Amino acid sequence: SAVISQKPSRDICQRGTSLTIQCQVDSQVTMMFWYRQQPGQSLTLIATANQGSEATYESGFVIDKFPISRPNLTFSTLTVSNMSPEDSSIYLCSALLPPRLNTEAFFGQGTRLTVV
Amino acid sequence: GEDVEQSLFLSVREGDSSVINCTYTDSSSTYLYWYKQEPGAGLQLLTYIFSNMDMKQDQRLTVLLNKKDKHLSLRIADTQTGDSAIYFCAESRDYGQNFVFGPGTRLSVLP
Numbered sequence: 001s002a003v004i005s006q007k008p009s010r011d012i013c014q015r016g017t018s019l020t021i022q023c024q025v026d027s028q029v030t031m032m033f034w035y036r037q038q039p040g041q042s043l044t045l046i047a048t049a050n051q052g053s054e055a056t057y058e059s060g061f062v063i064d065k066f067p068i069s070r071p072n073l074t075f076s077t078l079t080v081s082n083m084s085p086e087d088s089s090i091y092l093c094s095a096l097l098p099p100r101l102n103t104e105a106f107f108g109q110g111t112r113l114t115v116v
Numbered sequence: 117g118e119d120v121e122q123s124l125f126l127s128v129r130e131g132d133s134s135v136i137n138c139t140y141t142d143s144s145s146t147y148l149y150w151y152k153q154e155p156g157a158g159l160q161l162l163t164y165i166f167s168n169m170d171m172k173q174d175q176r177l178t179v180l181l182n183k184k185d186k187h188l189s190l191r192i193a194d195t196q197t198g199d200s201a202i203y204f205c206a207e208s209r210d211y212g213q214n215f216v217f218g219p220g221t222r223l224s225v226l227p
Contacts, residue, residue, distance in 0.1 A: 004158070031213060042120075042204065042217040043159075092158060096212040105212030107151075107159040 002027050006093055006108035013083055013115050020079045021111045023093030028073040030096055034066070037090040037110070046091075049076040083115045118142035120218035122205050127224045134192040136221045138205030141186065145207040148181060150190045153202045153220070162190070162203075192223075200225045 003026045013019050023032065032049040047055040047068055055068035070076040080087050093108040119141045128134045140148070149164040165172045165179050165188075172179045178191040192199055205218040 033213070035215075042219040043206075043215070044217075045214060048213070094159075094212075094215075105161070105215075109158040 002029065002095060002097055002106045004093055004095055004106050004108035006091075006111050008111060009109065010112040011114070013113065015084050015115055017083055018079055018081045019083065019113060020077050021091055021093075021113075023076045023078070023095075023108055025074045025095045025106075027097065030073075032070060032076045032096075033094040033105075034068060034076070034078045035092045035094060035107075037092060039088065043092065046078070049078075080113065083113075085115045088113055088115045118145075118207070118216045120205055120207060120216050122203075122218040122221045124219060125222050125224070127226060128195050129226050130195060130197060132195055134190075134195045134199070134223055134225075136190045136192075136203050136205075136223065138188040138190075138218055139186055140188065140205070140207050140216075140218075142207060142209075142216070143186070144209055145186075146209050147207065147211050148179075148188050149204075149206040149208075149215070150177075150179065150188075151204040151206060151217075153204060155201075159204065195223075195225050197225045197227070199223060 005024045007022045034046040035043040037043045045058050046061045047057040049055050049068050049070040051070045067079045090110040092110045096105045121139045150162045151159040176193045180189045202220040202222050204220045206215045208215050
């Protein structure tokens with residue numbers, strides 16, 4: 001199995017500022033993903049974090065707003081830039097272990113962001 | 117695009133069975149999942165099923181898949197208060213990647 005730690009677990013931020021969320025996995029993973037869960041909504045995939053190259057963004061999400069880094073196989077960051085109240089959500093990191101381990105996709109506990 | 121639908125709320129009495137239903141639109145879905153989200157926690161994978169299966173049982177959990185109708189259900193036998201959570205149905209074409217989630221069903225277990 002894998003343990004995914006996200007920091008911070010929650011934050012309250014002023015509009016116009018940026019917040020960087022960290023995701024640390026305790027083992028090397030092949031793929032890492034960032035999801036957003038808006039209040040009362042389901043989860044939406046923001047992007048796939050690619051190690052050593054630019055992230056792959058889903059429709060409706062852009063790099064300028066959600067820059068992502070993945071410097072190695074166990075760590076990724078998501079930045080929510082120039083925040084507005086509409087960015088208030090839970091942001092979740094997900095990781096997929098190598099196929100040989102034949103196991104599940106793991107999720108972090110989420111970062112609850114409130115923009116005021 | 118792909119869509120996954122679920123009823124938003126379900127209440128059952130402790131000891132009864134719970135059945136949470138889900139429908140999806142993507143006929144290319146290969147994997148279908150049920151995730152549980154407890155307050156303040158991340159998502160926990162309960163079970164998943166390949167699209168070429170019609171049933172999977174794991175202890176108190178039974179998953180039924182009707183691929184023709186694109187309908188998935190999760191049955192929890194002998195529901196306990198600890199089962200109170202939000203249950204997400206999800207689908208993907210590749211395992212563990214590019215999930216499309218339903219809105220989640222909030223299960224309340226009454227004493």
